[in-house]
Amino acid sequence: MPKPASEHDFLEQCFDDLFPMFRSITGPGIEQSIEYLTQFMPLVLEKVPSGSKVFDWTTPREWHCQRARLWGPNGALICDTDINNLQVVNYSTPIDRDVSLEELKQHLHHLPDLPTAIPYVTSYYKENWGFCISNDVYESLSNGTYRVLIEAKFIDGGVPFASCVLPGESEKEVLLSSYLCHPSLANNELSGPLALLSLYRRLSSWKKRRYTYRFLVNPETIGSLCFIHRYQDHLNKFLVGGLILTCVGGPAERLRYKASRRGDTIMDELMFALSEGKEGCGISLEYQNFDPTSGSDERQYCAPGFNYPMGQISRTVYGEYDGYHNSLDDKQFMGIDSLLNSVDAIERVLTVFEISGYPVNQSPFGEPQLGKRNLYPSMNSQSTRDKSDDMTIDSRTKLNRILTLLNMGDGLNRMRVVADACHCSVEELRYTVEELEEQGLLKLEVRS
């Protein structure tokens, strides 16, 4: 399903604009990034004030870092965040003084195995400062006095997040979320929000949305906790499924789905079917069980006190590429085409998710009189016995699907189970479901 060049170009332009912004989990960079996205989707910014109690956490002050620089003994500029904002340890305290090489090395981060890469390092919750440099540069440092200048301050502000919704027939909500706190990283940062933006544009053009879709961007971990803290009642009431989007670019051939903690949500079941080659929609997908020891914001949504039906979708992740959390993770590595391929697949998943709920027969006492609705042959003879109405040739299959949907439609069986009983995909049942809905014989329900 090749997309028009314009979508590619549009996302590439967004990427180029967003990449250099000096982001962190708070402060001007992330807010500027959110504001940029607001041009294309009606995100509403919210902030949870610094020092707030958010479940077990206390929200940090905002980090405003104007610029950080490091000069060598000879006065040469070694680090400058105006050139590459990965070069300062994120959330570094301000400093302006001379240090020996020995002292400096305690504050330098480099990657011996990747000599040219600049690592991405943070210290959000413990006061510290530091610089990140390539190993090549690190090895070339000579003894002498270095000057460090980090122009930063901590300000009472708040933790930002932003969301918008596309309303659907039901208030039941699907949450699509990504994080936007890493500076100058491609796959493990911008791929997520850009996929979110692309999905917003596509879903807004759907003719029919059964669910309301919420799109959320936040700083990782603390941002999702702030969102959940503020929206907990809403989520408890309306959330029926969702995806954390992370690392959805890169060269990996298959998407990877990490199931929710429950492991039996409608989305889990659908993704598992896809991983088994069902639904025949050409999506190659790997299914993994929930794991609390690594991952992204699903670790918060899937804490035992919430246990929300949130999974995580990714493509090229930690452990699968050298560039994880360093400057090798750039646009070329991520690939706009790869990102678009992920978006295609996720959109397709959501179209199946839309009809993956629980069918409920509205006339469950005996078989409804299908004949009067032109869904059953009016004459019972050998020549009509294989047909479901008088017009359609060989529509016995359709009649079987109708009878199966109605009989299994007790509100306890999901569409996936019905589809298995019909030896077809959920997708293939769509037309029959919609016809029965129009006749008032069936409703699709969903539960959180």
Add this chain to the structure above:
Amino acid sequence: MPKPASEHDFLEQCFDDLFPMFRSITGPGIEQSIEYLTQFMPLVLEKVPSGSKVFDWTTPREWHCQRARLWGPNGALICDTDINNLQVVNYSTPIDRDVSLEELKQHLHHLPDLPTAIPYVTSYYKENWGFCISNDVYESLSNGTYRVLIEAKFIDGGVPFASCVLPGESEKEVLLSSYLCHPSLANNELSGPLALLSLYRRLSSWKKRRYTYRFLVNPETIGSLCFIHRYQDHLNKFLVGGLILTCVGGPAERLRYKASRRGDTIMDELMFALSEGKEGCGISLEYQNFDPTSGSDERQYCAPGFNYPMGQISRTVYGEYDGYHNSLDDKQFMGIDSLLNSVDAIERVLTVFEISGYPVNQSPFGEPQLGKRNLYPSMNSQSTRDKSDDMTIDSRTKLNRILTLLNMGDGLNRMRVVADACHCSVEELRYTVEELEEQGLLKLEVRS
């Protein structure tokens, strides 16, 4: 277990009397058939008036067809329901006029693959008329003017059904049901009601019935819906199991059980055990899961709004014989012996069903003192350790069964599970169960 010739002869006489009656889902033929059976079992006829709302259905008017005839261009009589009442499309509208062969052919039904068979065709809920003829006759028709005369009228009457009960120790009820609406068909019609009649006679001579047994005859589909509509509260309160009897004659070697929608009722479990060769009672039986896309009245009982514990028992069914719904389905094909063989098996199944409930230990706090009831050796020595009382040689097996029945008898385990734990059949536990019941130590419970 050969039956006395009288049962064979009795059923053959009933068959011969009932076969030619001009039945439909309403009207004189089915009522006459019910009245015939009333000579031998105390069926009470009930009718749901025409035009009644029965769940999603509206009951039809009665079809009174006096006679239907078709004459050829030369005046020769081609069809005459006085000769074979399959020859008119059941529920045909009245007509009396001349038609061309071309027009007539739109109303003729024949079976090209079975040149001598007259098909059975109905059009209950859409106004139409037609004749059914063999393909041989169809091929011989010459151009010209044909005379059609269907002397029929539609009358405000009702949908009939009839039932009677054999009371048992409990008001909990087992429903045995068959349909009686097809005219002049043997396996797929009279085998069911005749088996029902035979079972009525046998069960009425049982020394002990734990359950109440209800015997029901009705027109297929609409008749079972009418019965359920009127008896729904009763069924909800008392029904604990039952069988739809259909096509229980014919040459097939094995009986076939189609499970209830629940798939885990006591009857389902028993039939599954039989299909696995358990219960060792020589019944060869095939077990099939419930399927809403074909079958008989169990499709109504097992609609999701009812979900009653009703299965279907059959022998030679649709897809397994050429004569399905045509004149080849006659007494010779059905076979009275085959029918009796089915009755033997069903009676045997019911005797096991009687003790297939949930044993409930009436003295569940510790082991009861079996010694004072002469169920345990009074002296504990090596020579008595293998015995359960002082009189019986090698009755350790019996003691083990007693202890197992009492220990598992918490009202949650079925007899089937206890029997498996005892490495024997439910049947083999009967005597021990009855002994413990007499001692007041055990009750058998059943749940719907």
Add this chain to the structure above:
Amino acid sequence: MPKPASEHDFLEQCFDDLFPMFRSITGPGIEQSIEYLTQFMPLVLEKVPSGSKVFDWTTPREWHCQRARLWGPNGALICDTDINNLQVVNYSTPIDRDVSLEELKQHLHHLPDLPTAIPYVTSYYKENWGFCISNDVYESLSNGTYRVLIEAKFIDGGVPFASCVLPGESEKEVLLSSYLCHPSLANNELSGPLALLSLYRRLSSWKKRRYTYRFLVNPETIGSLCFIHRYQDHLNKFLVGGLILTCVGGPAERLRYKASRRGDTIMDELMFALSEGKEGCGISLEYQNFDPTSGSDERQYCAPGFNYPMGQISRTVYGEYDGYHNSLDDKQFMGIDSLLNSVDAIERVLTVFEISGYPVNQSPFGEPQLGKRNLYPSMNSQSTRDKSDDMTIDSRTKLNRILTLLNMGDGLNRMRVVADACHCSVEELRYTVEELEEQGLLKLEVRS
């Protein structure tokens, strides 16, 4: 884990003192035995009066047998309970008269297959008298007049039992029980109470007991019923697990655990894991499902009306040795070393049982902020990503265990399941559990 010689010697002395006491299910012998144990553990004796209704049973009168003797025709003493108290049928009625050999033989018990063994025979609930002799003696009896003298009486007294507790942090109780009614038998009698005594001494020296431990000795069957009858409310409220100790000596290499009737208690699960070689603590154990047809007091605890979480632990049992219930079951056969080996294993099992409950995350809304508790690396860089804090080298494993404990800690998963998810034993999680408990992040709960 070799024990100091003193434990061996201590138990051997107890064995030698207890062995000759003339025990029965009531009367002076069992009370004297309990009083002996009271020197070393604070057992409190209770009695349920003779003639009491205890569930389905009526408690018997006490049997006081001073001495029983049998003389031959030549005046030679053949049996004398002052020499071996197995020689009288336990609960024999008093008798003092001359009998012919023919009459006598009706009251003699011997074991043709074991010519030198004196069998142990009882007749608690039916009046009778008899003597037990070796087959060699039996074969040598000559015709003539024998004199039988059984000096016994039945007294209104009661059925005794005795228990004491070691209190723990929780009132939830673990019950360790054995029976003490057989006279002069070693493996199938004294091994149980002696193991109980040894466990009492060991557990009393534990630094921390999460549960309260109750130690119970009683006459088999009737004694456990009397205890349950009196303590039923207490057991219903507090009992969370327990073991019947029986036949824990003897030459068998492996311990054997017979599961509770539930089959899914924490103890059952732990024992099953041990039988599968998990927990890696070198205990070789066979796991058997519950069976109501043989065994000891667990048959009463696991009656359906109680269904208590009680299993049975044994080593060399009925069917596995010739000496069962006869004089071959002596100290040499039982072996003090074998008994101590069983005690070692049971103590080890109990230490794992202590932490085998349900972890409950006390901060379940999102991940707790582990960094502020020094349980998470304060700086996120490649070099710290594999660590859980700043001090510990390679503590990623520990962090994973923390995250898994917290995420699975919803009060529904047992430690066994968490351990499996962590690919380690429950024992290996002990330190992490305790650290999280100290931090207030986790509580271990247990349910009956």
